[in-house]
Each structure stands twice: as structure tokens, then as C-alpha cells.
Amino acid sequence: MQGTVLIIEDEQEIADLISLYLNKEGIKTLHALTGEEGMELLESSDFDLLLLDINLPGIDGFEVLQKVRGKGADIPVMIVSARQEDVDMIMGFGIGADDYVSKPFSPKVLSARVRAHLRRIQTQTTEESNLFSFGPYLLDRDNLWLKKNGERLDLPPKELALLLVLSEHPERAYKQEELYKQVWQNSFGDLTTVSVHIQRLRKKLEENPAKPEFIKTAYGSGYYITAGDGN
Numbered sequence: 001m002q003g004t005v006l007i008i009e010d011e012q013e014i015a016d017l018i019s020l021y022l023n024k025e026g027i028k029t030l031h032a033l034t035g036e037e038g039m040e041l042l043e044s045s046d047f048d049l050l051l052l053d054i055n056l057p058g059i060d061g062f063e064v065l066q067k068v069r070g071k072g073a074d075i076p077v078m079i080v081s082a083r084q085e086d087v088d089m090i091m092g093f094g095i096g097a098d099d100y101v102s103k104p105f106s107p108k109v110l111s112a113r114v115r116a117h118l119r120r121i122q123t124q125t126t127e128e129s130n131l132f133s134f135g136p137y138l139l140d141r142d143n144l145w146l147k148k149n150g151e152r153l154d155l156p157p158k159e160l161a162l163l164l165v166l167s168e169h170p171e172r173a174y175k176q177e178e179l180y181k182q183v184w185q186n187s188f189g190d191l192t193t194v195s196v197h198i199q200r201l202r203k204k205l206e207e208n209p210a211k212p213e214f215i216k217t218a219y220g221s222g223y224y225i226t227a228g229d230g231n
Contacts, residue, residue, distance in 0.1 A: 003048040003118040004028040008038035008064060009080070010056050014103075018051060018080075021111040027118070035059035039067060047075060049117055052097075054081040054088065062091060069096035076117045080105065132167040134214045134227045137205065139167055148205075158183060159201050162194075166215070166225040173221035198223055 005022060009015040010033050019029040030045070032038035035056045042050070050068070054061035065077055078099040079092045089100050098117065101110055132139045138147045141164055146153045155163070161183045166174060176191040184193070202209040215225055 005049045006030050006041055006047040007051045008032045009053045017107055021107040035064040050075055050077045052077055052079050054083050065095050158197055162197055170225055170227050173218035173224045175222040
């Protein structure tokens with residue numbers, strides 16, 4: 001398990017205990033003793049999850065959480081607090097907490113909950129990284145489909161394969177030889193079949209195939225796809 005967790009906790013022993021268990025799982029941790037110090041770290045470094053105490057010197061955990069969400073940050077936040085009243089939990093969830101753990105807690109259970117949140121983030125990131133959008137189109141590289149404004153389009157296998165290769169590195173020009181080798185799995189053959197399939201794709205996807213917005217030609221270098229809107 002990979003990830004970096006910021007612990008904002010004014011009790012050093014508790015922070016050390018949490019760090020010990022998370023570090024055993026391969027999860028990196030940083031510790032801030034105050035809300036102010038924690039906010040500085042959040043602004044200067046990237047974290048995958050925030051473990052936040054409520055009773056802090058200076059600004060308390062609720063105010064930290066409000067500031068984090070006020071900046072539009074979508075980092076998962078787990079409140080770890082000795083305050084167990086329903087009103088505190090309701091307030092925490094109401095201002096954007098993703099989880100609430102009461103002290104005293106089991107370090108093993110806390111570690112498991114942190115892993116679950118990180119796993120969810122990593123799964124979501126992986127899924128999103130395998131989606132490529134251009135104009136009104138969305139290409140799913142894992143499930144091998146193309147949609148336009150949410151409606152699925154049926155493409156022949158070679159045309160879809162061309163899109164998949166081009167979308168691996170948007171804006172990069174692929175020579176005909178390279179596309180032929182990757183799509184047709186052959187180093188020798190009629191390279192004009194590449195341009196024929198590119199023209200077929202443009203007729204299906206471009207508003208004006210003569211002036212393509214998405215599947216473009218880099219003269220002397222090959223073909224490339226752009227994620228822009230054509231403007």
C-alpha cells in the first residue's frame with residue numbers, strides 16, 4: 001500500500017503510535033502539532049489523506065476542516081477525536097469529514113480504515129487515468145468503448161485500435177509505420193491502409209473531416225489526437 005498521510009494531532013504519543021502502524025504498511029506519514037502547522041503543510045505538500053484531531057491548540061480541527069473544504073480540496077479527511085457526542089460527529093460529517101474515529105481506538109482498525117480510503121482513491125485514480133476525453137467524446141481504454149455525449153458509438157476493431165494508440169500520448173505524432181505495426185501487428189504491409197482508416201475515423205467523428213478538430217495530421221511526422229475542443 002502506498003500513500004502519504006498528514007496527521008494533525010497535538011499529542012505526540014498518539015501521532016507516533018498512528019505513524020508506527022501506518023509506516024508498517026508502507027504508508028508515509030507527516031505530523032503537525034497544531035492546526036496552523038497542518039494548514040502550512042497542506043499548502044506546501046501533496047497528501048493522500050488527512051487524519052485530524054478536533055481538540056487542537058489555536059484553530060481547532062473543525063476550523064481546519066472548514067478551511068480545507070473552503071479551498072476546494074477533495075482530500076479524504078478522517079477525524080480522530082476523543083469527542084464522541086453525536087453533535088460532534090454530525091458537525092464533522094456536515095462540514096466535509098469522510099470518516100470519524102473515536103478515541104481510544106484500535107491502531108489496527110484505524111490502519112485498516114486508512115488503507116480502505118487509500119485503496120478507494122487509488123482505484124478511482126486508475127479508472128480515471130484509463131479514460132480519455134476529446135470534445136464530446138469519451139474513450140474507455142479498459143472496457144474498449146467510445147461514447148459521444150454519453151451515447152455509445154460502435155467502431156470497427158481497427159478504427160478503435162487506432163484511437164487507443166493515438167490516445168496513449170495525446171499531441172504526439174505517430175508515423176504510419178508505427179501505427180501499422182501497433183494496430184495491424186505487422187512490420188510489413190501496405191501503409192496506405194493507415195490513412196484509409198484515419199479518413200474513416202474522421203468521417204465518423206469530425207464535424208468537418210476536411211478540417212479535423214481532433215484527429216490531426218502533422219505533416220512529415222504522422223497523425224496525432226488532441227484533447228482540445230478545436231478552438
